[in-house]
Amino acid sequence: MLSGGQVAMTSKKRSRTQAAKKEANQNTEPIKVSVYQSFLSSRFAFATLIGGVIVLRLVLFYTSYNDPYLQFRVGDEAHYHEWALKILNGQWARGTSFFTTPLYAYFLAIVYFVGGHGMVYVRFLNVLMGIGTVLMTYLTARNYLSRNASLLATILLGFCTAPIFYEWFPEKTSLVLFITAISFYLISRASLINKPMAWLISGLSVGLASSGHMLLLVIVPAIWVYLVLNRRDAAMLAIKSIAIFTLGFFLGVSPATIHNYLQDKEFILVSSNGGQNFYVSNHAGNFTGEYISPPFSVANIEKEEANFKQEAERRTQHAMKPSEVSRFWFQQGWIEMQQEPELALTRFWNRLRWAAGADEPSDTRTYEFYKARYRILNPPFWGFGVVSCLGLVGLLLTLRNRKYLPLTLFVVFFIAGISVFFVYGRYRLPLLIPLSILATVALGQAYEWAKQRRWTALVVLGLAAGAVALVLRGPVLPSNLEVSFFPDYYNQGNKYWNIGAYELATAEYEKALSVRPGDHPGVESLYRFLAGVYLKSGQLSRAQTLLQKAAMRYPRNQEFQEKLQMMRTLKQQPTAEPQSTTPKNPAQ
Numbered sequence: 001m002l003s004g005g006q007v008a009m010t011s012k013k014r015s016r017t018q019a020a021k022k023e024a025n026q027n028t029e030p031i032k033v034s035v036y037q038s039f040l041s042s043r044f045a046f047a048t049l050i051g052g053v054i055v056l057r058l059v060l061f062y063t064s065y066n067d068p069y070l071q072f073r074v075g076d077e078a079h080y081h082e083w084a085l086k087i088l089n090g091q092w093a094r095g096t097s098f099f100t101t102p103l104y105a106y107f108l109a110i111v112y113f114v115g116g117h118g119m120v121y122v123r124f125l126n127v128l129m130g131i132g133t134v135l136m137t138y139l140t141a142r143n144y145l146s147r148n149a150s151l152l153a154t155i156l157l158g159f160c161t162a163p164i165f166y167e168w169f170p171e172k173t174s175l176v177l178f179i180t181a182i183s184f185y186l187i188s189r190a191s192l193i194n195k196p197m198a199w200l201i202s203g204l205s206v207g208l209a210s211s212g213h214m215l216l217l218v219i220v221p222a223i224w225v226y227l228v229l230n231r232r233d234a235a236m237l238a239i240k241s242i243a244i245f246t247l248g249f250f251l252g253v254s255p256a257t258i259h260n261y262l263q264d265k266e267f268i269l270v271s272s273n274g275g276q277n278f279y280v281s282n283h284a285g286n287f288t289g290e291y292i293s294p295p296f297s298v299a300n301i302e303k304e305e306a307n308f309k310q311e312a313e314r315r316t317q318h319a320m321k322p323s324e325v326s327r328f329w330f331q332q333g334w335i336e337m338q339q340e341p342e343l344a345l346t347r348f349w350n351r352l353r354w355a356a357g358a359d360e361p362s363d364t365r366t367y368e369f370y371k372a373r374y375r376i377l378n379p380p381f382w383g384f385g386v387v388s389c390l391g392l393v394g395l396l397l398t399l400r401n402r403k404y405l406p407l408t409l410f411v412v413f414f415i416a417g418i419s420v421f422f423v424y425g426r427y428r429l430p431l432l433i434p435l436s437i438l439a440t441v442a443l444g445q446a447y448e449w450a451k452q453r454r455w456t457a458l459v460v461l462g463l464a465a466g467a468v469a470l471v472l473r474g475p476v477l478p479s480n481l482e483v484s485f486f487p488d489y490y491n492q493g494n495k496y497w498n499i500g501a502y503e504l505a506t507a508e509y510e511k512a513l514s515v516r517p518g519d520h521p522g523v524e525s526l527y528r529f530l531a532g533v534y535l536k537s538g539q540l541s542r543a544q545t546l547l548q549k550a551a552m553r554y555p556r557n558q559e560f561q562e563k564l565q566m567m568r569t570l571k572q573q574p575t576a577e578p579q580s581t582t583p584k585n586p587a588q
Contacts, residue, residue, distance in 0.1 A: 042147050046138075049151055053134050053158040057127045057167065060376055064168055067373075069488060071119065072495040075364030077171045079301045081117070084108035097260040097322040098271040099305045103212035104172035119170050126167040126174035133174075133433075134158040136181035141437050143188035144403065145444075153440040157432055161377045162360065162384040165367060166426050172212055173426040179209040180216060180430045187223065187406050191230075194237075196244050203245040207252020214270055215417050216430060220249055222409035230402045266323050275326030276308045279333040281351070281422040282344060288477060289347035289354075290361070291422045350476050354423040355415045356392065356431070357472040358385025362483065363424040369488040384425070384432065389472055391435030393465045394442035404441070407434035484518025485511075490526065506533060513549070524554055531563060543567065 064070055073081050079100075087109035094102075108122070115121050137157050141150035157163075166173040183205040190198035206223075210216045224242055231238035250257075253270060260268040279294065286292040293299050297307035312328045313320055320328065337344040353359075360367035360383065371377040395411055398404040411434050418428060442465070449458045493508030509530050517523045527550035534543035544567045551560040 045148075045151055049154055049158065050131075050135065053154075054131055056159070056376075057130060057164065060164065060168075060374070061124060061127050064374070065120065069370075069373075069492055070123070070168055072491070073119070073170055074491045074494075076301065077169060077364070080105050080108055080172065081170065084112055085117070088112050093259060093263060095263065097264045097266070097268045098256060099273050099322070100271050100301060101172075101210075101212050101214055102256055102259075102271070103208065104175055107172075107175055122170040123168060126170075129174040129178040130163055130167045133163065133177045133181045136178070136185050137433050137436060140181065140185040140188050140433070141440070143185075143192055144407075144437055145440060149440050149444055152443065153436045156387050156390075156439055157436040159381050160384065160387055160432060160436075161381050162367075162425060163429055163432065165370060165377060166429070168370075169365060171426075173429060176209065176212045176216075177429055177433070179205065179212060181433050183209050183216075183219065184406075184433050187219075190245075191226075191403075191406065194241070196240070199241050199245040200248040203248020203250075204252040205248075207249040207254070210249075210253055211256050211270055213427070213430065214274070215414060215421075215427070217269075218413035218417050219406075219410055220246065222406060222413055225409055226402075226405040229405060260322075264321050264323075266321055268323055272322035272326050273305070275329035275331075275333070276304065277421045279308075279329040281420070282333040282337050282347060284336045284340060284343075286347060287343065289350035289422070291424070348419055351419040351421075351423050352415065353472060353476045355418050355428050356388045357476065358383060358388075359476055360384065360425040361423050362487070363426060364487055364491065366483060366485055366488050367425060368483045369485045384428070385472055387432055387435050387439055389465065389469050390439030390442050391431075392438075392468050392472075393461070394435075394438030394440070394445075396464060397445055397461075398438060398441055404438070407438060410434055411438070482516055482518050484520040485516040486513075486518060486520035486523060486526075489515065490522060502533075506530065513546075524550075524557065527553075528559065531560075535563075540567065 083105040087106060108117075111117075111122065111125060134154060134157055138150055138154040141153040145153065163173070163177055183202065186198070186202035186205050190202045202223075206216065206219045209219075223245055227238045227241050227245075231241070256270045257268070260266070260270075260272075280286070280291060280297075281289065283292075283294050285294060291299065293304070296311045297304050308329060309320065309322075309325050312325045316328065354361050362368075367377070377383075391411070395408050398408055411431060414428075414431055442461070446458060446461055449461065489508045489512035493505045493512060496502070496505035496508060509526060513523060513526060513530070527546065531543050531546050531550065534540070534546065544564070547560055547564050547567065550557070551564060554560060
């Protein structure tokens with residue numbers, strides 16, 4: 001048995017042991033919880049998010065690998081491809097000023113030099129740049145938001161279908177977005193550390209980005225205004241930062257400017273097509289604000305450059321340099337706008353809604369066409385309009401916060417700028433980077449007000465979001481004008497025709513005329529061409545059926561009526577032998 005002293009000593013030891021364990025638990029438990037929470041909320045969540053972005057894009061790349069509609073270049077894709085091949089063959093200078101932004105052509109030339117010019121290779125690089133855009137947006141958001149909020153901003157951009165859609169095609173959108181994302185990161189970092197070298201590098205990045213997308217020039221005045229307003233108490237510091245940033249910008253854009261001066265001995269910052277684009281968007285024959293070529297031109301970059309120059313010289317009766325041609329069409333566009341101010345305002349309002357809205361304005365590729373082919377472009381994933389709607393609400397909430405000025409000013413300036421010209425879905429995508437961050441601000445504010453039970457503020461926020469959505473979500477043009485699938489089938493038909501696969505080509509042309517042709521201006525001429533193909537090959541029944549459809553669709557077209565009458569005459573004669581003469585490709 002233990003003595004009383006031994007019992008007391010044992011009791012004291014037990015107490016000390018229990019106290020030590022308790023202290024150890026108190027010291028280690030918070031550490032374990034902290035490590036677990038940190039791992040769960042940052043590293044694990046970030047890795048999961050980026051892993052999801054990568055897997056999604058790689059799966060889509062694999063599933064679309066053999067899609068026949070993704071095996072050819074069309075429009076701007078073909079233009080930049082041919083241009084890159086010329087550069088690769090030693091034709092570094094264009095011979096005249098750049099008509100369109102040159103960055104992607106030189107980027108492609110480098111890409112082709114390193115790994116060849118296969119389309120799959122170029123499309124895979126787009127996927128990598130798309131992932132890079134998401135990563136850079138996260139880093140940018142971290143300079144404005146908390147870690148968890150930055151993850152939400154990254155989700156909004158990373159799973160938005162609009163940039164994913166354009167990654168499928170061998171064109172410049174993915175490169176422009178990647179450089180834009182880098183520019184916003186560098187600007188946000190320069191705003192935090194405020195060192196001369198940081199502003200110089202960010203300006204350099206903006207200049208390079210502007211060589212790929214001219215409207216990114218609006219970042220420059222946005223940063224000027226931000227620096228003036230944010231450093232009103234230190235005027236000299238603001239002036240110094242503005243000067244250094246502007247110097248960096250001119251250094252970034254200088255290769256294009258120097259090239260243009262050496263070719264034409266005149267100052268053209270990047271490209272000379274500003275006036276032409278302005279006129280295409282605002283001439284008297286444009287009733288909607290879409291890209292509608294005037295009668296003397298066609299929607300083809302190289303032909304457009306020559307057509308506008310020839311028409312300007314015809315009207316002025318003297319030779320003109322590229323900058324003079326551009327100024328001439330700016331003036332002509334302004335004159336025609338003044339003649340019909342109400343129409344001009346209607347066009348601007350339509351483009352304003354396209355620039356920030358849910359509609360996906362189509363170019364040579366139709367978003368709705370691929371939406372019908374790929375489930376990924378449908379819910380639960382979201383399009384540009386969702387991010388834009390939330391982002392504009394966030395913009396309203398941050399108007400008085402100087403920290404967000406680079407984002408809010410860019411959004412305002414960019415939307416206003418693109419609405420003066422014309423809007424394609426891919427042209428407006430740089431907006432997604434600041435809008436995803438501003439959208440997170442709106443969602444975060446709604447969450448905080450809900451926690452605080454500030455129901456009035458929450459209702460006002462909801463009404464503001466509803467008002468924005470009401471303007472942006474509805475169709476811009478009358479709802480009876482369905483989106484045309486004509487360009488996608490038509491371009492595929494041209495591809496088959498050019499390689500001699502005439503049966504496949506005519507099948508695609510038939511689809512172009514029968515599966516949602518809409519009101520596309522090329523439908524009428526394709527009816528004419530395809531009827532001629534059937535007539536020349538002796539397929540009289542198919543020709544007659546097609547001409548009957550054409551006559552019903554275009555009752556004022558006398559040519560269709562005359563050909564139908566000719567068909568009746570042919571049916572009374574012996575069956576004609578198929579002819580071997582191949583009609584001219586309608587794209588030529």
